[in-house]
Amino acid sequence: MEQMSTERAGKVSDDFAHYGRPPETQLERRGNNPMTKLAVFDLDGTLVDTAPDLAASLNVCLLADGLDVLPLGVVRPHAGHGAVAMLKAAYAYFQRDLPDALVDEHLERFLAHYETNIAETSRPFPGVLAAMDRLAEAGWTFAVCTNKREHLAVRLLDELDLSGRFAAICGQDTFSAMKPDPAHLGGTIERSKSSAENSVMIGDTMTDIAAAHALAIPSILVDFGYAPDDGARANATAVISHYDALTPAFATELIG
Numbered sequence: 001m002e003q004m005s006t007e008r009a010g011k012v013s014d015d016f017a018h019y020g021r022p023p024e025t026q027l028e029r030r031g032n033n034p035m036t037k038l039a040v041f042d043l044d045g046t047l048v049d050t051a052p053d054l055a056a057s058l059n060v061c062l063l064a065d066g067l068d069v070l071p072l073g074v075v076r077p078h079a080g081h082g083a084v085a086m087l088k089a090a091y092a093y094f095q096r097d098l099p100d101a102l103v104d105e106h107l108e109r110f111l112a113h114y115e116t117n118i119a120e121t122s123r124p125f126p127g128v129l130a131a132m133d134r135l136a137e138a139g140w141t142f143a144v145c146t147n148k149r150e151h152l153a154v155r156l157l158d159e160l161d162l163s164g165r166f167a168a169i170c171g172q173d174t175f176s177a178m179k180p181d182p183a184h185l186g187g188t189i190e191r192s193k194s195s196a197e198n199s200v201m202i203g204d205t206m207t208d209i210a211a212a213h214a215l216a217i218p219s220i221l222v223d224f225g226y227a228p229d230d231g232a233r234a235n236a237t238a239v240i241s242h243y244d245a246l247t248p249a250f251a252t253e254l255i256g
């Protein structure tokens with residue numbers, strides 16, 4: 001990821017040089033660094049609609065235990081909280097016990113299936129790539145802060161040909177803490193060579209909003225994600241229902 005960061009920094013700096021020296025006001029707002037405005041995306045349910053592929057891997061586990069497959073509508077609200085949360089929700093749905101040993105067995109099965117089928121149907125949410133293009137034009141950079149394992153996040157973004165857009169991709173195992181712990185988000189911002197003052201977090205669950213809140217950075221809740229509950233709505237700085245609303249003016253206003 002460090003290499004991508006350097007490549008990206010070089011590219012944007014060159015582009016900026018092409019337009020000449022920015023006005024003094026812009027220099028001030030950007031802390032004398034045109035690279036520092038950073039939009040940090042959560043992955044599942046925010047950047048990419050991963051629920052169908054996650055549900056397929058869950059169903060492999062359920063079938064292995066003689067249970068029925070679950071329809072996507074039942075699985076989707078749990079898709080943003082990881083494989084174990086999905087397994088627990090499925091077993092609760094079937095009113096079946098899920099002993100710890102079976103969780104471990106299923107997790108291995110789930111991850112083996114998911115890793116090789118990670119981008120079968122997973123696609124970026126409508127409008128997100130156009131929004132990123134607009135923000136990039138306005139000098140924004142991007143990172144991913146996800147509770148997916150880092151190698152799975154990188155693999156998914158590689159398969160979707162999106163990895164090169166991010167200065168850093170940080171997962172649940174990248175640091176010693178994961179969202180909602182602000183250290184995960186803070187570490188992602190640091191790896192992206194930005195600062196909390198110039199960053200905004202975009203997410204679909206309270207996990208994302210709480211991490212941003214703890215770091216005192218603005219947050220945008222996408223209400224089309226997997227768990228935009230009341231707590232997330234109440235604590236987010238802004239709520240959007242489509243990426244068309246994510247314009248450079250809107251994002252810049254949030255960081256002040």
Ligand SMILES: O=C(O)COP(=O)(O)O
Nearest residue numbers: 043044081082146147148
């Ligand atoms: O896998 C998870 O636990 C959720 O992943 P996310 O943080 O990208 O939503």
Ligand SMILES: [Mg+2]
Nearest residue numbers: 042044045080
């Ligand atoms: Mg999410």
